[in-house]
Amino acid sequence: MGRLSFRERFSRLYDLSLFKDKSVFDMCQLGWGEEGEACRWRRRLFAWEEEVVGELTLLLLNVSLQVDKDDRWLWTLDTSKTFTVRSAYNLLTSQHPIEQGRE
Secondary structure: OOOOOHHHHOHHHHHHEOOOOOOHHHHHHHOOOOOOOOOOEOOOOOHHHHHHHHHHHHHHHOOOOOOOOOOOOOOOOOOOOOOOHHHHHHHHHHOOOOOOOOO
């Protein structure tokens, strides 16, 4: 979801989920919807939480999982898209120093 993960965007559902260790692919395999195994919660959901589940479900309907592709992180600070210590160092040293608050 761009720069925001599903966990961040739907943090309340994540907190209530019984499947915190599952990937989106695993959850899709379990099945979404009211009868799906993916929708198992620590407690019964409030009405507004059920609306959030509906929002999540609509988003996932448009997701096309690519089983033949590896799921991996991309390091966007380097043209190779691979993490390097040099690129992390350059990021850290290029930042303006944080000013200390004055009393």
